[in-house]
Amino acid sequence: MPMDLTTDEQALLESDNPAVRKSMELLVRLGDIYGAEEFVEIGSAQASGISYKSIGDPGVEFLEGFAAEGAEVQVQTFANPAGMDIDRWEEMGVDPEFAKQQRRIVGALREMGVTVSFTCTPYLAGNLPGPNEHIAWAESSAVSFANSVVGARTNREGGPSALAAAITGRTPKYGLHLAENRVPTHRIDVDVELQNQADFAALGSWAGRIVEDGRPYFAGVDGATTDELKALGAAMAATGAVAMHFVGGVTTDEEPPTDLETLEFGSAELEAEYGELNSTEDTDLIVFGCPHASVDEIGQVADRLDGESLDRDLWVCASGAVKSQADRMGYTETIEDAGGMVLSDTCNVVAPIEEMGYESTATDSAKAAAYLPGFGEQDVHFDDKLSLLEEAIE
Amino acid sequence: MSETVEGRTIAEGVAEGEVLVSPEPISFYGAVDTDTGEFIEADHHLTGETIAGKVLVFPKGKGSTVGSYVIYGLAQEGTGPAAIINHETETIVATGAILGEVPCVDGIEDAVERFEDGDRVRVDATEGTVTLLADD
Numbered sequence: 001m002p003m004d005l006t007t008d009e010q011a012l013l014e015s016d017n018p019a020v021r022k023s024m025e026l027l028v029r030l031g032d033i034y035g036a037e038e039f040v041e042i043g044s045a046q047a048s049g050i051s052y053k054s055i056g057d058p059g060v061e062f063l064e065g066f067a068a069e070g071a072e073v074q075v076q077t078f079a080n081p082a083g084m085d086i087d088r089w090e091e092m093g094v095d096p097e098f099a100k101q102q103r104r105i106v107g108a109l110r111e112m113g114v115t116v117s118f119t120c121t122p123y124l125a126g127n128l129p130g131p132n133e134h135i136a137w138a139e140s141s142a143v144s145f146a147n148s149v150v151g152a153r154t155n156r157e158g159g160p161s162a163l164a165a166a167i168t169g170r171t172p173k174y175g176l177h178l179a180e181n182r183v184p185t186h187r188i189d190v191d192v193e194l195q196n197q198a199d200f201a202a203l204g205s206w207a208g209r210i211v212e213d214g215r216p217y218f219a220g221v222d223g224a225t226t227d228e229l230k231a232l233g234a235a236m237a238a239t240g241a242v243a244m245h246f247v248g249g250v251t252t253d254e255e256p257p258t259d260l261e262t263l264e265f266g267s268a269e270l271e272a273e274y275g276e277l278n279s280t281e282d283t284d285l286i287v288f289g290c291p292h293a294s295v296d297e298i299g300q301v302a303d304r305l306d307g308e309s310l311d312r313d314l315w316v317c318a319s320g321a322v323k324s325q326a327d328r329m330g331y332t333e334t335i336e337d338a339g340g341m342v343l344s345d346t347c348n349v350v351a352p353i354e355e356m357g358y359e360s361t362a363t364d365s366a367k368a369a370a371y372l373p374g375f376g377e378q379d380v381h382f383d384d385k386l387s388l389l390e391e392a393i394e
Numbered sequence: 395m396s397e398t399v400e401g402r403t404i405a406e407g408v409a410e411g412e413v414l415v416s417p418e419p420i421s422f423y424g425a426v427d428t429d430t431g432e433f434i435e436a437d438h439h440l441t442g443e444t445i446a447g448k449v450l451v452f453p454k455g456k457g458s459t460v461g462s463y464v465i466y467g468l469a470q471e472g473t474g475p476a477a478i479i480n481h482e483t484e485t486i487v488a489t490g491a492i493l494g495e496v497p498c499v500d501g502i503e504d505a506v507e508r509f510e511d512g513d514r515v516r517v518d519a520t521e522g523t524v525t526l527l528a529d530d
Contacts, residue, residue: 029492058428140458
């Protein structure tokens with residue numbers, strides 16, 4: 001059954017603007033593949049594949065070509081992190097050639113009307129959807145947060161399909177846009193106390209590997225902060241393809257179906273997962289803010305580092321919006337006085353970390369721990385923030 | 395004798411090539427070197443293999459949504475797979491295959507058992523078929 005198009009949608013498909021036409025062709029194709037009967041209008045979009053490191057020259061040319069053809073976003077569209085702090089790339093040690101290509105990407109995005117927010121946590125930086133709002137977001141951890149914590153509705157879009165949705169203002173209605181699909185597929189009984197954000201990340205890392213693209217319901221979690229939920233979702237979207245999860249008593253009060261496959265996560269699993277995520281004890285860089293840090297997280301780091309001095313480099317990554325609050329609170333100065341950096345726009349996964357002389361990275365992010373070995377050629381030390389800082393204070 | 399199985403068209407096109415099977419899902423982002431097509435993710439079934447020019451058979455995609463651009467980039471660089479066969483293609487891989495014009499078929503439920511490394515196959519993604527070619 002091909003999709004049912006309205007007169008307006010048919011007109012987009014036949015538009016004189018090649019970018020609009022190509023966007024609509026891609027979306028109709030995806031809608032047909034996934035059995036969508038119709039389109040749904042979206043409230044916002046989020047484009048991924050923004051770092052030059054991730055998309056390379058083919059990506060730069062694709063985005064510039066798209067902008068030149070007349071691509072213009074119709075809804076508020078935020079951009080995922082770039083491969084460098086747009087203002088402080090030299091200080092970061094980024095190669096000028098890399099910076100030049102990254103700036104071409106920034107230019108193409110601006111030309112299309114994309115807000116150059118450069119963050120994986122749009123919901124902390126001024127793009128917060130409403131419950132049940134249809135959106136087309138493309139960063140895997142943001143997708144998970146939007147579906148699971150906010151209650152908005154988005155599929156895991158590929159970078160280009162989210163951009164196509166932004167340009168046409170709509171997305172095919174299938175998958176998680178439909179209420180009947182927004183239900184748990186697995187139950188995970190958590191019978192260990194999760195002490196910090198890293199424990200939530202480890203639970204997510206373990207769960208993602210097992211449930212793959214399922215939608216787990218966690219029972220037995222006593223409560224979770226926004227930052228802990230952010231870490232949980234991000235990890236599951238990295239080791240698996242989880243786009244939505246449920247935390248009983250926290251994100252939902254509904255009881256899960258009784259016939260779900262049930263898994264146990266106890267202290268043995270937690271300990272084993274820490275083992276899984278660790279490949280070294282000895283690191284030359286610490287990275288926090290994957291996904292991008294909240295102002296509260298930056299504050300925790302600043303409190304611990306007040307008057308101290310670090311024996312290795314530290315990056316705390318955040319959106320520009322959050323960093324400006326950290327600047328005003330004096331957190332940035334405290335962290336930088338101790339020898340760290342608070343970076344905006346970028347992160348350890350999408351920056352060319354292996355070309356900056358780093359070989360091993362410490363992080364409290366299971367998502368970073370999953371990607372760094374392959375993508376950044378790094379050995380990884382995974383633990384909670386305070387333990388990692390403890391090890392690095394002179 | 396050649397045998398043909400039917401699947402579903404994800405991205406149109408026709409290609410012939412040698413099969414490379416991954417029994418586990420693939421995240422293209424961070425896993426494949428776009429300059430060479432070499433699979434660099436550690437501890438994966440495909441670690442150290444090259445996917446360039448191969449008919450890549452895997453159950454489904456996983457991981458980052460940037461995978462679409464990686465598949466597109468591989469195709470532009472000429473280091474991508476000749477074709478993709480999945481049990482179920484999710485949006486990320488589908489978008490990359492459509493943009494990169496990599497013939498892609500899904501709905502072949504037992505693909506990772508049915509095909510073996512080194513098999514020569516013809517993928518007619520426009521028709522949604524995969525044909526095992528007899529050894530010459």
